[in-house]
Amino acid sequence: MSLEAIRFYNTFLALLTVFALGLALGLVVYRVVRGPEAASRWGNQALWLAWLVALVATSGSLVYSEVIHYVPCRLCWFQRIAMYPMSVVLLVGAVRKDLAARFYALPLALIGLLISIWHYTIQVFPSLEGGSCDPLNPCSARYVEVLGFVSIPFMAGAGFTLIAVLLLFYVRATRT
Amino acid sequence: MKKNLIWIGAGVLGLALVVLLAASIAGEEPIDSSVGFGEVTVEGNALPTIDNPNAGDPTVGLVAPTLSGADWNGTPVSIAPDGRSKIVVLLAHWCPHCQAEVPVILDWAASGGLPADVDLYGVTVLTTPSRVEFPPQDWLEGEGWDFPTIMDNEAGDAALAYGLSGTPYYLVLDGENRNLGRFAGEIGIAGLNTLAQIAQAGLSTSPAP
Numbered sequence: 359m360s361l362e363a364i365r366f367y368n369t370f371l372a373l374l375t376v377f378a379l380g381l382a383l384g385l386v387v388y389r390v391v392r393g394p395e396a397a398s399r400w401g402n403q404a405l406w407l408a409w410l411v412a413l414v415a416t417s418g419s420l421v422y423s424e425v426i427h428y429v430p431c432r433l434c435w436f437q438r439i440a441m442y443p444m445s446v447v448l449l450v451g452a453v454r455k456d457l458a459a460r461f462y463a464l465p466l467a468l469i470g471l472l473i474s475i476w477h478y479t480i481q482v483f484p485s486l487e488g489g490s491c492d493p494l495n496p497c498s499a500r501y502v503e504v505l506g507f508v509s510i511p512f513m514a515g516a517g518f519t520l521i522a523v524l525l526l527f528y529v530r531a532t533r534t
Numbered sequence: 535m536k537k538n539l540i541w542i543g544a545g546v547l548g549l550a551l552v553v554l555l556a557a558s559i560a561g562e563e564p565i566d567s568s569v570g571f572g573e574v575t576v577e578g579n580a581l582p583t584i585d586n587p588n589a590g591d592p593t594v595g596l597v598a599p600t601l602s603g604a605d606w607n608g609t610p611v612s613i614a615p616d617g618r619s620k621i622v623v624l625l626a627h628w629c630p631h632c633q634a635e636v637p638v639i640l641d642w643a644a645s646g647g648l649p650a651d652v653d654l655y656g657v658t659v660l661t662t663p664s665r666v667e668f669p670p671q672d673w674l675e676g677e678g679w680d681f682p683t684i685m686d687n688e689a690g691d692a693a694l695a696y697g698l699s700g701t702p703y704y705l706v707l708d709g710e711n712r713n714l715g716r717f718a719g720e721i722g723i724a725g726l727n728t729l730a731q732i733a734q735a736g737l738s739t740s741p742a743p
Contacts, residue, residue: 361565361663365561366556368560369559484631491631491632500628500666501628501664502666
């Protein structure tokens, strides 16, 4: 992939990231204002949307590693471990209209979000990781920086946030 | 059904808008990936890589290879046994610790920390066009870096020659290019002062910074 194409790809994902965070915030506000009625309108559409987010995040990270050849760092792998299964679990849940899928996906989204927050924090404060960069793959180094603040863990964190908001507030299910 | 089609249409339209916006922000100016690299010649045996040079460098006393290359303006630079002691710092443009250390080095040198009988050299290493702050010269010039600097080649011969194990990476060499010590990571003003003392003292058992 050419450098120009990589630059476009980074910017595209960064804009999706900002949109995802804005959407997550809007959904939280809407849910607070409208109460449970807000969720009842969605049916299992929220599951489909959560799956779409997981799918974009999964395929986006695979493009970074398999096409652009960024080697995932240790914390990137932990976030992948949380994100990738959701792209399968949420699809199965959406196809089967099984809203209980939230109980399987939500812990992954929340754990992934915590790891993303920590990863982004050490990118902002590299001294938390140590004093030097591993020449192969330091977690504190930024492969991507768009708009001055969007890096890969920031993108992942936005994805986890939107999925968590959808599953928490818009997928209504009861234990069977 | 109609409602779903409206949502899908809105999604496609929104995606198209994001693509257009991304294209306008990303710009179309071409990027020349070769500008971050130089030609490097290594004469002599490479110093071996050790995991943690800060804990003690067993290669102290070995002669480091002579490194010849050029900076981004094409000015030839050679790190050779020329009778003068040297501090050599290897920097990666994408490394946050290098980005933090360069202003410290510049402040230290500007405030008289670098002795007159010790030279400071830079070497840009691990250059990766797809990573941030590429090319390295834009970053270094932006910081006000004006020390003689060699740009490593794509094969990383300079990094291999000095046994790079982390960035930033320091070597202290005497006038005969003998290794007086190697150190990885941010070392700050105190560490730079120690490196200067090691460079002036020659082969000694000075502690790591």
